[in-house]
Amino acid sequence: xxxxxxxxxxxxxxxxxxTADPDVVALQRPGxxxxxxxxxLGCSFVFSPGWEADSSGGTAGLCQPVERDLFDCHSGCFWPxxxxxxxxxxxxxxxxxxxxQKDWRKIDLVFP
Amino acid sequence: MSQVEAREHHRFxxxxxxxxxxxxxxxxxxxxxxxxxxxxxxxxxxxxxDSILESLAGRFRPSEVHDALVELRGxxxxxxxxxxxxxxxxxxPAPNFPLSTMVLNLTNQCNLACTYCYEYxxxxxxxxxxxxxxxxxxxxxxxxxxxxxxxxxxxxxHLTFFGGETLMNFPVLRSTIAYARRRAAEENKxxxxxxxxxxxxxxxxxxxxxxENRVGVTVSIDGPKEMQDQxxxxxxxxxxxxxxxxxxxxxxxxxxxxxxGARVTLTSRxxxxxxxxxxxxxxxxxxxxxxxxVTTAPGRGYAIGEDGxxxxxxxxxxxxxxxxxxxxxxxxxxxxxxxxxxxxxHKGMSKSHPCGAGLGLMGVSTDGDVSLCHRFAGSEDHxxxxxxxxxxxxxxxxxxxxxxxxxxxxxxxxxxxxxxxGGCYHExxxxxxxxxxxxxxxxDWIRGxxxxxxxxxxxxxxxxxxxxxxxxxxxxxEASHVS
Numbered sequence: 001x002x003x004x005x006x007x008x009x010x011x012x013x014x015x016x017x018x019t020a021d022p023d024v025v026a027l028q029r030p031g032x033x034x035x036x037x038x039x040x041l042g043c044s045f046v047f048s049p050g051w052e053a054d055s056s057g058g059t060a061g062l063c064q065p066v067e068r069d070l071f072d073c074h075s076g077c078f079w080p081x082x083x084x085x086x087x088x089x090x091x092x093x094x095x096x097x098x099x100x101q102k103d104w105r106k107i108d109l110v111f112p
Numbered sequence: 113m114s115q116v117e118a119r120e121h122h123r124f125x126x127x128x129x130x131x132x133x134x135x136x137x138x139x140x141x142x143x144x145x146x147x148x149x150x151x152x153x154x155x156x157x158x159x160x161x162d163s164i165l166e167s168l169a170g171r172f173r174p175s176e177v178h179d180a181l182v183e184l185r186g187x188x189x190x191x192x193x194x195x196x197x198x199x200x201x202x203x204x205p206a207p208n209f210p211l212s213t214m215v216l217n218l219t220n221q222c223n224l225a226c227t228y229c230y231e232y233x234x235x236x237x238x239x240x241x242x243x244x245x246x247x248x249x250x251x252x253x254x255x256x257x258x259x260x261x262x263x264x265x266x267x268x269x270h271l272t273f274f275g276g277e278t279l280m281n282f283p284v285l286r287s288t289i290a291y292a293r294r295r296a297a298e299e300n301k302x303x304x305x306x307x308x309x310x311x312x313x314x315x316x317x318x319x320x321x322x323x324e325n326r327v328g329v330t331v332s333i334d335g336p337k338e339m340q341d342q343x344x345x346x347x348x349x350x351x352x353x354x355x356x357x358x359x360x361x362x363x364x365x366x367x368x369x370x371x372x373g374a375r376v377t378l379t380s381r382x383x384x385x386x387x388x389x390x391x392x393x394x395x396x397x398x399x400x401x402x403x404x405x406v407t408t409a410p411g412r413g414y415a416i417g418e419d420g421x422x423x424x425x426x427x428x429x430x431x432x433x434x435x436x437x438x439x440x441x442x443x444x445x446x447x448x449x450x451x452x453x454x455x456x457x458h459k460g461m462s463k464s465h466p467c468g469a470g471l472g473l474m475g476v477s478t479d480g481d482v483s484l485c486h487r488f489a490g491s492e493d494h495x496x497x498x499x500x501x502x503x504x505x506x507x508x509x510x511x512x513x514x515x516x517x518x519x520x521x522x523x524x525x526x527x528x529x530x531x532x533x534g535g536c537y538h539e540x541x542x543x544x545x546x547x548x549x550x551x552x553x554x555x556d557w558i559r560g561x562x563x564x565x566x567x568x569x570x571x572x573x574x575x576x577x578x579x580x581x582x583x584x585x586x587x588x589x590e591a592s593h594v595s
Contacts, residue, residue: 010460011139
């Protein structure tokens with residue numbers, strides 16, 4: 001943290017909790033910041049805030065941007081999304097799409 | 113995040129820096145300029161984010177304000193309006209919470225007749241003169257108590273002897289220490305001993321025994337002669353200072369294996385803390401001196417009234433700042449009240465209950481009844497069981513459940529509750545007839561004192577953080593403060 005300096009032991013523990021990288025990150029992190037690639041383990045396996053609520057506790061920011069949601073839902077989780085599921089049906093669905101913003105046209109329809 | 117507001121906290125300044133004490137987490141953070149400015153703005157009420165950024169635009173870059181907001185939100189110093197504070201569920205300590213300190217009332221008799229005494233004076237709970245309780249604990253009960261402690265404790269246990277006047281039952285004290293040492297060794301547990309005494313019965317062989325056995329000693333004493341002799345008198349009314357002073361000096365000379373502390377009871381008539389401290393620390397030579405206002409029903413002549421608390425706080429503050437000056441130079445001062453509070457602040461203790469009574473600490477009466485603490489020893493209404501039959505867990509849990517700070521509505525808006533948690537059960541019982549009643553007559557004093565200690569803590573954190581390392585270890589056990 002830059003603006004707050006922990007002084008007592010409880011504060012140090014809070015700082016560790018606040019700044020620690022969560023093992024499963026949500027779709028959006030509070031404060032934005034650079035985000036590395038991540039693949040959720042699947043929303044039915046873990047409690048993963050961001051799938052249920054956005055960073056302000058509401059639902060308006062869910063599944064934004066759509067490209068991000070597309071990969072997350074395809075790669076690890078299939079429940080709410082209208083995308084093929086990589087684990088069982090369409091392992092190569094996005095193989096020609098390295099960058100969704102540019103290559104999204106290369107993603108084709110899949111029929112079960 | 114549309115509108116944000118400040119969550120519960122308490123601000124203070126120390127050593128040229130700004131701090132925030134968060135409630136209920138008890139975390140202490142130092143603030144920088146942007147984070148301070150944000151909290152200053154929010155002190156006026158909830159604000160929209162845009163309005164915060166706009167108000168501070170002239171002073172800081174928007175990204176700085178944004179980051180400060182994110183950090184403050186992360187530690188829950190601020191939060192969205194309308195979103196309730198994520199309240200932790202009311203937690204009770206684990207059912208197998210170990211007993212760390214047992215206070216053994218070796219006798220309920222005393223050779224002094226201090227008029228303010230909670231055990232014999234006007235506010236006593238148990239009739240120690242004509243009541244059914246034994247006047248002295250016998251060896252068998254003491255041994256059963258040791259077995260109880262060994263069984264209920266974790267790896268280490270503290271056994272504290274108390275009275276009445278503890279040394280009126282020295283034979284049982286001596287044999288109990290030997291027995292407890294042997295049993296602890298057999299069970300592979302650590303045990304240590306302490307006692308509280310009025311020092312009138314100290315003599316060379318007793319001092320020798322205490323020193324050899326590394327028994328921690330707390331002496332109840334009220335200061336120089338004119339103060340000590342106001343209340344701490346023999347049954348014939350004669351003051352005890354002349355008897356006590358030379359014996360204490362003898363004790364301090366010979367018993368150097370443990371630091372020896374004085375414990376002072378403050379009354380409306382003996383309210384000169386600096387003078388008492390000087391005398392006990394410098395002239396007599398105690399390692400440390402702790403003060404507590406007399407526990408009394410309202411209206412007693414010696415009770416400390418409203419203005420007395422203000423005077424007491426002012427004097428406590430003066431002495432506490434002296435402690436700070438010593439600590440800045442790594443010197444030992446000896447005002448134990450400030451030391452104890454600073455230790456709690458450093459650890460960030462946020463208490464569910466005001467003290468360990470009925471949890472890690474229990475009192476045992478002369479005939480082996482286990483009670484909430486030594487101040488309730490022998491009281492049928494505050495009995496948890498006996499050393500023979502053990503603690504009735506339902507009674508114990510019922511007590512802890514009922515006395516949880518979350519249920520004390522008077523406390524739930526107070527920023528000092530992580531440290532205070534409602535205050536002493538015995539104080540509440542004496543004042544309001546109910547152990548569960550917050551000690552409301554103390555609130556301003558407790559907040560004032562906690563604020564003072566926060567200031568000292570903050571200044572030490574800025575100027576001499578190495579001093580605070582000593583509080584990084586394990587908890588100080590409560591046995592050394594039994595009074």
